[in-house]
Amino acid sequence: MRDRTAVFVVFALNGAALGSWAPRTPALSERVDASPGVFGLALLGASVGMLLAASVSGRLIERYGARAVVAGSTIIACAALPMIGFATSVVLLAGALFVLGASVGALDVAMNVAGVEVERRSGRAIMPILHAGFSFGALAGSVAAGFAASHQWSPGRHLTVAALAALVVLAFVIAAVPGARPEHAEPVEKPRVAPIKRPVLWLLAAIALFSAIAEGASSDWSALLMTSVHGVGEGAAAFAYSGFALAMALARLAGAWLQNRFGATRALAVGAGIAAAGLVLAALTRVPVFGFVGFALAGAGLAAAFPIALSLAGASGKRADGTGGERELAFVTAIAYTGFLAGPPLIGGIAQVTSLSVSFLFVGLTAALIVPSAVAAARAGKREEMVEPVAR
Numbered sequence: 001m002r003d004r005t006a007v008f009v010v011f012a013l014n015g016a017a018l019g020s021w022a023p024r025t026p027a028l029s030e031r032v033d034a035s036p037g038v039f040g041l042a043l044l045g046a047s048v049g050m051l052l053a054a055s056v057s058g059r060l061i062e063r064y065g066a067r068a069v070v071a072g073s074t075i076i077a078c079a080a081l082p083m084i085g086f087a088t089s090v091v092l093l094a095g096a097l098f099v100l101g102a103s104v105g106a107l108d109v110a111m112n113v114a115g116v117e118v119e120r121r122s123g124r125a126i127m128p129i130l131h132a133g134f135s136f137g138a139l140a141g142s143v144a145a146g147f148a149a150s151h152q153w154s155p156g157r158h159l160t161v162a163a164l165a166a167l168v169v170l171a172f173v174i175a176a177v178p179g180a181r182p183e184h185a186e187p188v189e190k191p192r193v194a195p196i197k198r199p200v201l202w203l204l205a206a207i208a209l210f211s212a213i214a215e216g217a218s219s220d221w222s223a224l225l226m227t228s229v230h231g232v233g234e235g236a237a238a239f240a241y242s243g244f245a246l247a248m249a250l251a252r253l254a255g256a257w258l259q260n261r262f263g264a265t266r267a268l269a270v271g272a273g274i275a276a277a278g279l280v281l282a283a284l285t286r287v288p289v290f291g292f293v294g295f296a297l298a299g300a301g302l303a304a305a306f307p308i309a310l311s312l313a314g315a316s317g318k319r320a321d322g323t324g325g326e327r328e329l330a331f332v333t334a335i336a337y338t339g340f341l342a343g344p345p346l347i348g349g350i351a352q353v354t355s356l357s358v359s360f361l362f363v364g365l366t367a368a369l370i371v372p373s374a375v376a377a378a379r380a381g382k383r384e385e386m387v388e389p390v391a392r
Contacts, residue, residue, distance in 0.1 A: 004118050004126065006176035010070055010111045011130045012137030013166050017077050017104055019141025020162045021084055024148075024155045031155065034090050045094040047341040049101025050108070054337055057109040058330030066117065066179025066326075069110035074170050076103035078163035085156035105337070109330050110179070116314030116325050117178040125264070127311040128255025128304045135249035195331035200316055200384055203377035204309045205335035207268065207370050211305035212339030213346070214275060214298065214367045217360070218244045220344040222282075222295050225356050230288040240282075243292055244299035251303035264308050265378045272370035275301025279364035283357045298367070305370055306336065316381065 021028075029039045053073075061069050080103060083096035115130045141162070148158035195201045219241055226237035251271075258267045278297025281290055313332040314325035350359040 002176045003114075003121070003178045004130075006173040007111060007114045007118055007178070008130055008133040009169060009173045010074070010107075010114070010177060011133035012140070013074060013169060014104060014107050014111060015134035015137025015139075016141035016144075016162070016166065017081065017100070019138035019143075020145050021081060021100070021155075021159060023142050023145035024085075024158065027149065027155050028084065028087070028093065032087060032090050032093050034093075038090055042090050042094040042097060044341075045097035046101035046104075047337070049098040049103075050105035051334060051337045051341060053102040053105030054109055054330055054334040056330070057106040058327035060106065061110055061113050061179070061326040061330075066110045066113040067174065067177045068179075069106055070114060070177055070179070071170065071174050073103045073107035073110060074166065077107065078167050078170075081159040081163040082156060085154065085159035105333075109326075109333050112310045112329050112333070113314060113326050114177050114179045116311060116329070119311060119315075120318070121178070124256070125259040125308075125311060126256050127307040128252045128259065131303075131307040132249050132252035132255075135245060135252060139245065139249065195317075195328050198316070198328075198384070200377055200380035201313060201328055201331055203373050203380055204313045204316075205332045206373045207377065208306050208309040208332050208336035209339040210272075210366050210370050210373065211302050211309070212336045213343035214279065214302055214363050215248075215306075216340045216343040217347045217363045218279075218295060218298055221347055221351075221356065221359070225282065225360060226288065226291055229283075229357055230286065230291045232288050232291075236288075240292055240295045243296040247296040247299035248303045251300040252307070255304035255307065259304065259308060264312060265374050267304050268308055268374035269371045271301045271304050272367055272374070273301070274298075275305075275370075276364045276368035277301075279360055279367055283360035283364065302367065309336075312377070312381075316384075 025039075025043075032039070032042070034042065057069065077100055080096055080100035084093065084100060087093035087096050111130075112127075115127050118130075119126055144162065145158065148161075222240040222244060223237040226232045226240045230237075255267065255271075258270075262270075275298045278294040278299075278301060280294075281297065282294030285291060285294065310329055310332060313328045317325035317328035347359045347363065350362055
């Protein structure tokens, strides 16, 4: 139970890092005197850093263990937060965001590897609950950021305090995080199959990718849809994503029960159906309340997709000695990050040539594609088991 609590806290710290700096973008943009277009390019630094780190972190975790990577990446992230707050130019801000993105990307993979280890120890699915920790951490970080902004704290002061608080919390929980440096007494009998050669991992990556595209679209475009299509005010429109995020956090608390009760494939399929219906409702209706309901349904439906996909990826890499899954998790995570990176611009391009409503119909279709991907992943996993013994 102690290890589960520790990993939950690490997930929350990761979410808090995002929730702390993202709401301060207006002040950061003003500080570096950047136009919206130039500031948007600076923000790409975080996404690029996350993508690059996620692609190599599996090997680091294999060599040093999840606990060491969790500790190191969190410390680097805490160092990057004040760098963001005190940046005085676009170049410095982009560099600081790259460092933060890289550290958070490595932390993301490492904490999920630790979460898979907790699942293996308990024998029950708990990954959605751990990801709820991320959601609540992001919510807490954003509330703290709002408090700091309302009290005229500079980004530098605010993010320095946030970083110090995170380091204190990390010091209390890191010893209980599973995943010490692995020591294999015997070499693996056969060469491991590279993740890129395993269809099941490509299908799990597709689930995570589709979920990331839908989540990114809801995050970046929901408010604009509510103002331009539903005609609500800018202040009220912000609650569309708030409802999405809160519904996702609460649904993740129940996601583990659903997975244990009905199985991963059914949980993914039902959730994807709910998410797709919610996004289509938000796109087609002209009644504002249905728009808000639609985004809440989307958040609830997508809640389990990403954590279950990562849980299954880690499980697919389990070795005979009970370890493994690091590279498989990193592979799926890296592909999913391309959804967060490319999804929002893609939605904007579709909206440019058609309309924002049509672009959200596309997002709803993307969420629905999780259903056949989940079924195909389950079948691919069974085919791999029939081909045993395959050393991973």
